Amino acid sequence: MVFSLGRTLYNLAAGRVPAVDVRRPARPSGDVIWLHAPSAAAVVGLTSLARRIESEVQAKVLLTCPEDVALPPQQLRDSAPFDRHAEVRSFLQHWQPKLVIFSEGELRPALIAEARERCIPMLMVNARDPFLLRERDGWYPGLVRSCLTAQQRVFAIDAAGARAFRRAGAEEVVALGRLEEPSAALPHHEPERAALAALLATRPIWLAVGVPEAEEPAVIAAHRAALRLSHRLLLILVPQDFSRAEALVQQMEVAEGWTVAQRRLEQEPDPETTVYIPDSDSEYGLWYRLAPVCFMGGSLSGQGCARNPMEAAAMGSAIIYGPKPGIFGSVFGRLGAGQAARAVGDAADLGEALGDLLAPDRAARLAQAAWSLSSDGGEASERVFQDLRALIAGGA
Structure with a gap:
């Protein structure tokens, strides 16, 4: 009734x-x-x-x-x-x-x-x-x-x-x-990872993913500042628009005096390389595994974060993000609450955060917390998926 x-x-x-x-x-x-x-x-x-x-x-x-x-x-x-x-x-x-x-x-x-x-x-x-x-x-x-x-x-x-x-x-x-994604860990080609890891040896590395044109100056400035603290630091810069690669190379080699290697030209990040530019968005699993610190592009002055930060979290990467999370606001909120990511407000903050996380112990604390959060979400997704399969099969 x-x-x-x-x-x-x-x-x-x-x-x-x-x-x-x-x-x-x-x-x-x-x-x-x-x-x-x-x-x-x-x-x-x-x-x-x-x-x-x-x-x-x-x-x-x-x-x-x-x-x-x-x-x-x-x-x-x-x-x-x-x-x-x-x-x-x-x-x-x-x-x-x-x-x-x-x-x-x-x-x-x-x-x-x-x-x-x-x-x-x-x-x-x-x-x-x-x-x-x-x-x-x-x-x-x-x-x-x-x-x-x-x-x-x-x-x-x-x-x-x-x-x-x-x-x-x-x-x-x-x-x-x-x-969350059952396993946010993206696939990679292990022989390629092993070869690059051997080539890079003990060099410190940070990764900037999905960087829009508006954020390129901030990433370059942060790298410039961090190089003063660690002169062997390598930046892996994945632009949001891969057609920007040539302009980036010209800008960084001429204005900054850096040596830039491009993956599309089959160039390798040798000891003299300051910046390495990948040529597609199909190898994020490889870059996350190589870099212990990751900046989520689009979150600083772009239209919102371009990639799910749980991808980096699943690989144990310390995450830096800006004030524009886009559709990943709740994800960043949980990462921040769990002290699993570092928030920055502007380009100057990005350089400061990067310099701070070059200390391995500080990056490791964020990375461990982020990995724990990504693992918890995977368990929830697995249970939902199993129930979903049973319902589709008519067994629940």
Whole structure:
């Protein structure tokens, strides 16, 4: 009775609005798994999960998230439907998802009701506190509880989140931790790593990844300052735009008097090399393994961090980042709270932080804390993925 009243009031609050005709991307063949991120912060863990689903489950992943969030160009995306039954039916009829994964705690009553009628399994991940979608205000008795009982399982980020969901009526709740990539450690070619490590011997190294043009002067200035403390220091500079390599070489060789080697020319970082410039974004796993200190490009004066900092964390690299984390704000927040990363406010701070972390013991403390955080997230993701596989197979 309570559920019926709450659902009736919720539906009435929507008014008699006709369904909106939305042009959606074509549905791919085969199974589709739908992941919904209500905020930019929720996107990080879900995109990591999406990559694993597509590689190991052989299903296509549809991701719905805020429109201003940048996703990899190959990622299938759409706008989440308004939470009215006509729009929800149209959306589900088009995509026919085999499984839906919600995040953070957002509840969409019309969508959940339609998915339950179609026997589509639903999971909630990275759950903090349950809340109804803010498309309309009002009092809907029993509606939150009914939405939660439709979830096969709720994976809360901590014990407090688990208690909040149990109090609200969720039946299957696990205090698991935050969803991260099962293993954020990127692949690499071990013989290449061993050869470069032998070539570089005991030289101190730092890495600047995904550096946009606007941040190039800051990285160069930081390296210039750090060279005064460690004259053998090598910078591995990975530009965001690889067509910038020639301009960077000219600038650093002429203005700074540095010797710059380029990977695209098959040049090696010999003892005289001051800066080494890779030629693609396919070898980050190699660079993270070589450099004990890493600056996350895009976070200082760019449009936001270009790479997931957990990639560096998984390799035990001490992380430096600026005030513009982009979609990785929650990740940097956890790294900062766990004393696993060093925040800087401007270009001058970058040079100071780099100089400080050239001391191996200081870099090691940050790196160890970062590695621990990345390992915890991997365990949570593994559990979610195993439940997901069981639901897809019809075994849970």
